[in-house]
Amino acid sequence: MAALLEINHLTIELITQHGYRAYVKNMSLKINKGECVALVGESGSGKTLTALGILQLLPNFSRVSWQSQVLYQEKNILDYSEKKMQMLRGKEIAIVFQDAMSAFNAVKTIGWQMNEVLLRHTRLSAFERQQKIIALLNEVGIQEPQRCAESYAHQLSGGQRQRAMIAMALAGEPTLLIADEPTTAVDVKVQQQIVELIKKIQKERHMTVLFISHDLRIVRQMADRLYVMQQGQLVETNTVKDFFIGANEKYSQQLIKAVLPFNARREALKEKNCVLAVEGLKLYFPIRKGVFRRKVGDVKAVDDVNFEIFKGETVALMGDSGSGKTTTGKTILQLIKPTAGKIVFSGLDLSIQKAADLRKLRANLQIVFQDPFSATNPRMLVGDIIAEGLDALHKVNSRAERQKKIDYLLEQVELPKEAQTRYPHEFSGGQRQRICIARALALQPQLLILDEPTSALDVTIQLQILTLLEKLQEQHQLSYLLITHDLGVVAYLAHRVLVMREGRIVKQCSVTECVEEMADPKPHPMQRGALPESFQRPF
Numbered sequence: 001m002a003a004l005l006e007i008n009h010l011t012i013e014l015i016t017q018h019g020y021r022a023y024v025k026n027m028s029l030k031i032n033k034g035e036c037v038a039l040v041g042e043s044g045s046g047k048t049l050t051a052l053g054i055l056q057l058l059p060n061f062s063r064v065s066w067q068s069q070v071l072y073q074e075k076n077i078l079d080y081s082e083k084k085m086q087m088l089r090g091k092e093i094a095i096v097f098q099d100a101m102s103a104f105n106a107v108k109t110i111g112w113q114m115n116e117v118l119l120r121h122t123r124l125s126a127f128e129r130q131q132k133i134i135a136l137l138n139e140v141g142i143q144e145p146q147r148c149a150e151s152y153a154h155q156l157s158g159g160q161r162q163r164a165m166i167a168m169a170l171a172g173e174p175t176l177l178i179a180d181e182p183t184t185a186v187d188v189k190v191q192q193q194i195v196e197l198i199k200k201i202q203k204e205r206h207m208t209v210l211f212i213s214h215d216l217r218i219v220r221q222m223a224d225r226l227y228v229m230q231q232g233q234l235v236e237t238n239t240v241k242d243f244f245i246g247a248n249e250k251y252s253q254q255l256i257k258a259v260l261p262f263n264a265r266r267e268a269l270k271e272k273n274c275v276l277a278v279e280g281l282k283l284y285f286p287i288r289k290g291v292f293r294r295k296v297g298d299v300k301a302v303d304d305v306n307f308e309i310f311k312g313e314t315v316a317l318m319g320d321s322g323s324g325k326t327t328t329g330k331t332i333l334q335l336i337k338p339t340a341g342k343i344v345f346s347g348l349d350l351s352i353q354k355a356a357d358l359r360k361l362r363a364n365l366q367i368v369f370q371d372p373f374s375a376t377n378p379r380m381l382v383g384d385i386i387a388e389g390l391d392a393l394h395k396v397n398s399r400a401e402r403q404k405k406i407d408y409l410l411e412q413v414e415l416p417k418e419a420q421t422r423y424p425h426e427f428s429g430g431q432r433q434r435i436c437i438a439r440a441l442a443l444q445p446q447l448l449i450l451d452e453p454t455s456a457l458d459v460t461i462q463l464q465i466l467t468l469l470e471k472l473q474e475q476h477q478l479s480y481l482l483i484t485h486d487l488g489v490v491a492y493l494a495h496r497v498l499v500m501r502e503g504r505i506v507k508q509c510s511v512t513e514c515v516e517e518m519a520d521p522k523p524h525p526m527q528r529g530a531l532p533e534s535f536q537r538p539f
Contacts, residue, residue, distance in 0.1 A: 010028070038219040039211070041230055041255075042230065043214070064078065096180060110168075115129050117168055140197060178209075235252065236249045274310055275346065276481070282304060284301070316498065321485075326370065444476065490511060
């Protein structure tokens with residue numbers, strides 16, 4: 001039986017300062033109808049580039065070698081015209097992008113964009129299309145589908161945007177779904193919902209899935225077979241079962257070993273110098289209806305939040321997507337003005353500071369955003385992005401000092417020095433996140449707000465970044481507010497955990513207590529001060 005999708009000798013080259021360079025080299029794979037095949041590897045290994053090559057969505061400065069073939073139902077779609085590809089995309093082959101914010105049209109509502117897919121690829125009436133949109137949004141776990149359909153992408157949380165992206169990809173009922181890191185931006189509970197949703201839809205519709213991910217735990221649940229890529233080349237193909245029993249290649253074995261272990265609970269901090277105190281923090285958004293837009297209520301995004309962060313401490317803020325975690329972080333930084341409450345940093349209430357004074361204080365408070373693509377200026381070189389804060393606050397005295405600082409920060413986040421002469425779009429999602437981390441660390445802040453700092457990174461780079469953050473904290477007594485849904489990251493880096501739901505802190509607990517309660521399956525009996533072996537060795 002012929003494969004639904006077959007790639008033969010795919011080579012994709014991108015132009016560089018020294019001419020064309022191959023970033024995908026002689027790649028070949030097969031996916032049979034009804035099968036789920038995973039494509040795994042480090043950031044920058046060519047996974048996403050392969051997916052874009054299938055759909056002819058490669059950038060203009062790229063080229064595909066003449067001997068390359070992408071056979072869909074035994075037809076080479078690399079020979080298709082753009083008009084023919086437009087009819088294929090969405091209807092036959094759909095894709096869920098990793099970066100939902102940049103994938104959505106910022107000036108159109110979510111419902112408008114989903115309706116566009118249905119209008120092009122179905123014969124449903126206007127009423128039926130609206131009903132279909134609500135049903136799809138509800139199916140992917142969005143609690144208020146009507147509000148989501150009427151919202152713009154920037155009005156949704158990262159997790160809600162990703163779920164809406166999945167709903168839009170499913171709208172045309174495709175035969176082949178390419179899922180490029182579909183669970184990266186969502187919390188643990190929603191991750192499982194999305195995995196179960198894709199598996200359910202795959203079974204019911206006999207849909208075929210190409211699943212691109214660096215999360216081996218999810219790959220193990222989802223895929224039948226997998227392909228491992230390293231530096232643009234295929235290094236191993238195997239069944240998922242045999243891969244985890246005994247991977248053939250050394251690189252594959254390293255990927256398995258690099259899955260983050262759960263560490264034991266940290267020892268209590270010796271010094272309790274308060275760096276940040278949040279008291280009665282509230283942020284309400286008015287709900288307006290009618291011709292005169294009268295206020296009829298409030299959306300309580302943050303509702304009476306109280307907590308403290310001490311010098312050298314990492315406090316993790318956990319919760320479902322849309323619970324208010326990221327909004328709390330932005331409000332602390334005064335990127336959004338609070339409705340009420342105090343935010344006391346180093347003895348000063350940030351909510352009443354003048355703009356000039358707040359600008360100086362921001363050198364000591366930095367943030368790493370969840371979405372690295374929208375957090376960087378696409379027109380600026382990476383070196384200028386990293387040095388942006390240094391230049392604005394006059395933290396360096398000469399070009400030589402500035403250059404030395406940039407080189408040091410790039411080295412710390414495992415990027416080559418040559419990266420400073422390139423633009424953000426030339427990097428993978430994980431590499432862009434490392435650029436953002438380097439920029440945040442440039443000003444040597446006292447408090448760093450980490451909004452899902454490793455969600456876009458593969459397992460090997462996750463550990464490097466967390467090790468770096470831990471090292472910097474020990475050297476400089478940095479304080480972190482860690483916003484995440486990843487229990488492994490919490491167990492590695494955090495001292496205390498705050499659980500947030502519907503804008504409120506509903507629980508404060510230790511790391512061990514959090515892991516015991518939230519992890520599934522339930523942990524085995526454990527000794528005091530240590531986590532169960534089942535979490536230390538997840539495979």
